[in-house]
Amino acid sequence: MRLPIAISEQSAEPLYYQIEVQLRALIISGSLQAGTLLPSIRELASQLKCSVITIKRVYSDLEAEGLLRTKQGTGTYVSHVEKESREEQKHSVVNEAIDQLLEAAERVQCTKQELEMLLKEKLQHYEP
Template identity: 40%
Template sequence: MKIIISNSSSSPIYEQIASQIKSMIIKGQMDVGDSLPSIRGLARNLQISVITTKRAYEELEKEGFIETMQGKGSFVAMQNKELLREKKLKIIEDKLTEVVKDSKLLGIDFKEIEEMLKILFEEV
């Protein structure tokens, strides 16, 4: 599992960790039942406090992305398929919102964006 911590980010480190793990789960890069690194192991690899990784895992567990079994570790939890789809749609919506904002700043109209999207959709 590759997690990158950014010192220049305004987000706390535990949120960066939780967000990246959540993203891996939503994108299907981690499957139900996959184990996560131990809290201590992840802290050691990222060279951060155990408290920080513990908080990230607690957040993920609270949101239903992982489940922790005492003495066994933390694992990707079973996801409701409809809820998972909604989360994926939210990610796309957020990205498209950013595109719309940038387009307006650059004076690019809807037709041009629509044409770009159509071309990209056919290429990918």
Template identity: 35%
Template sequence: MNIIISNVSETPIYQQLKNQIKEAILTGEIQDGELLPSIRNLANETRVSVLTTRRAYDELEEEGFIKTVHGKGTFAISNNLELLKEARLRQVEEKLLEAYQIGKAIGVTKDDMQTMMNILYDENGGS
């Protein structure tokens, strides 16, 4: 697992950790049941505090992406496809809302937004 932390990002460090681990689980880079680094090891690898790493793991566990088994470690959970799909749909909704807000602020019309989306789909082999 290759996690890159940016100290100049507006995104909090725990959120960067959480997002990258979640993405690795969603894309299959981290397989269902795979053992994740311990909180201490991940903190050392990424050079962040143990508290920051714990917060990322705690939130991932609350969202159902990982499971900690005391004495054994923390494991990825990717077998709940509906949960994973819902998480991805939330990400899409958040990004679309952000695009809408930016577009609205500069006067982009609904038709222009739909045209841009159609172009993106056409250019990237979507349907």
């Protein structure tokens, strides 16, 4: 199985973090259904051309968040999460991003009007 995850060499974000964000999104969005068996650590590491240790960290982190579940000797599965809970998490991810946007805007003293204008323009091309 091949996960639709891409890592950027250019980005300053640490490898493990780039992967976590994308895998988390796949689960929260429902693209990966509950119970799905993820690729093994070694397999994913080889797919993404990164260290096994990095993938291990990703799986551990997401397991700690309750999104994944590891069964000894079988592999790592997507946990069963209520649809409502998934919606909640989705909103919380987006809300966090919004907060960061507002912080940045506030720091450079961007007026509400300016901010709305810039947002409107960008939102036009938003095609999820």
